[in-house]
Amino acid sequence: MRLFCVLLLGVLGLSAGAQAQSVARGQALFESRCVACHSLDANRVGPALRGVVGRTAGKAKDYFYSEAMAAATHVWDVPQLKAWLTNPETVVPGQDMNYRLDIAQDRDDVVAYLASVSTANPAPPFLPLPRK
Amino acid sequence: MTSLIHTLTSGAAAPSRRAFMGRTGTLSAVAVALLAGQDAMAQGMGGDTSKDVGILNVALGLEHEAINAYQLGAGSGLLQKPVLDVAVRFQADHKAHRDALIATIQKLGGTPVMEKKLDDYAKALKADTLRNQGDVLDLAARLELGAINAYLGVIPAFGNKDLAKVAGRLAADETMHYTLLQNALGRPLPAGALSFGA
Numbered sequence: 001m002r003l004f005c006v007l008l009l010g011v012l013g014l015s016a017g018a019q020a021q022s023v024a025r026g027q028a029l030f031e032s033r034c035v036a037c038h039s040l041d042a043n044r045v046g047p048a049l050r051g052v053v054g055r056t057a058g059k060a061k062d063y064f065y066s067e068a069m070a071a072a073t074h075v076w077d078v079p080q081l082k083a084w085l086t087n088p089e090t091v092v093p094g095q096d097m098n099y100r101l102d103i104a105q106d107r108d109d110v111v112a113y114l115a116s117v118s119t120a121n122p123a124p125p126f127l128p129l130p131r132k
Numbered sequence: 133m134t135s136l137i138h139t140l141t142s143g144a145a146a147p148s149r150r151a152f153m154g155r156t157g158t159l160s161a162v163a164v165a166l167l168a169g170q171d172a173m174a175q176g177m178g179g180d181t182s183k184d185v186g187i188l189n190v191a192l193g194l195e196h197e198a199i200n201a202y203q204l205g206a207g208s209g210l211l212q213k214p215v216l217d218v219a220v221r222f223q224a225d226h227k228a229h230r231d232a233l234i235a236t237i238q239k240l241g242g243t244p245v246m247e248k249k250l251d252d253y254a255k256a257l258k259a260d261t262l263r264n265q266g267d268v269l270d271l272a273a274r275l276e277l278g279a280i281n282a283y284l285g286v287i288p289a290f291g292n293k294d295l296a297k298v299a300g301r302l303a304a305d306e307t308m309h310y311t312l313l314q315n316a317l318g319r320p321l322p323a324g325a326l327s328f329g330a
Binding site for chain 1: 183186187189190193194197255257258274278282285288
């Protein structure tokens with residue numbers, strides 16, 4: 001039992017370390033690949049990205065979207081953002097970004113970083129139980 | 133500042149301000165001719181060009197922001213000669229890019245995205261946090277690096293190969309800017325080959 005706990009803590013520690021590493025690398029990638037158009041807290045050429053995970057697509061406050069993005073209704077989650085960075089046109093045809101990250105690890109890390117700076121909580125996938 | 137900046141702005145290799153501005157005007161005209169003057173190119177683009185126009189408009193948005201970023205730097209009083217002259221030179225490049233992109237977008241039947249007010253750029257770029265010349269150069273370097281990667285990153289999305297080439301040429305200009313800014317900041321060269329646009 002003790003050995004199991006040590007092993008489990010070791011795995012969790014490695015996992016947390018890997019996650020932190022991914023976020024740190026994602027931040028560096030964000031600075032070099034995304035910052036031409038995006039900031040975390042200001043709408044520039046692209047919308048502000050703090051809180052993007054859990055946000056409804058095309059609905060960042062005070063940002064003027066393309067017609068296609070404004071009509072989008074999905075909520076950005078990790079898989080959607082990775083698909084978006086793979087090829088945005090496949091996620092929202094007619095969008096204006098068109099920028100791609102070709103390497104899967106880069107997408108993973110950038111999305112891990114965006115998730116780490118997203119404070120918005122997505123709506124729960126179930127309705128709360130009624131009070132008795 | 134460093135030797136590269138010095139070389140760019142001094143001695144026989146450096147044109148006078150008037151000559152420089154005249155040369156910039158010439159470069160701008162050449163750039164416009166290369167991008168927008170190719171009527172055959174524009175006319176030969178059959179089908180839906182709206183996607184290419186959309187990409188060019190994003191690029192135009194970047195150029196508007198770059199012009200205003202350098203304006204904020206030049207007007208901040210934080211830049212000293214010869215760095216100030218270099219900033220003005222880089223701003224002129226971005227103005228040439230802007231003019232060429234506007235002309236190309238219009239030739240393709242699109243509507244160029246409008247420039248915002250200087251104050252809007254100042255707020256978005258947190259210009260009030262700039263305290264010294266290094267801060268200004270750091271902001272410029274970050275924007276130039278982002279622009280390099282943005283231009284390289286959209287190349288595969290262009291429907292027209294000539295426009296993709298234009299994106300590559302714009303990225304080359306931004307790379308020149310970025311490299312000089314990094315040098316001026318005393319930063320090392322990129323660690324390895326193929327560091328841009330992956």
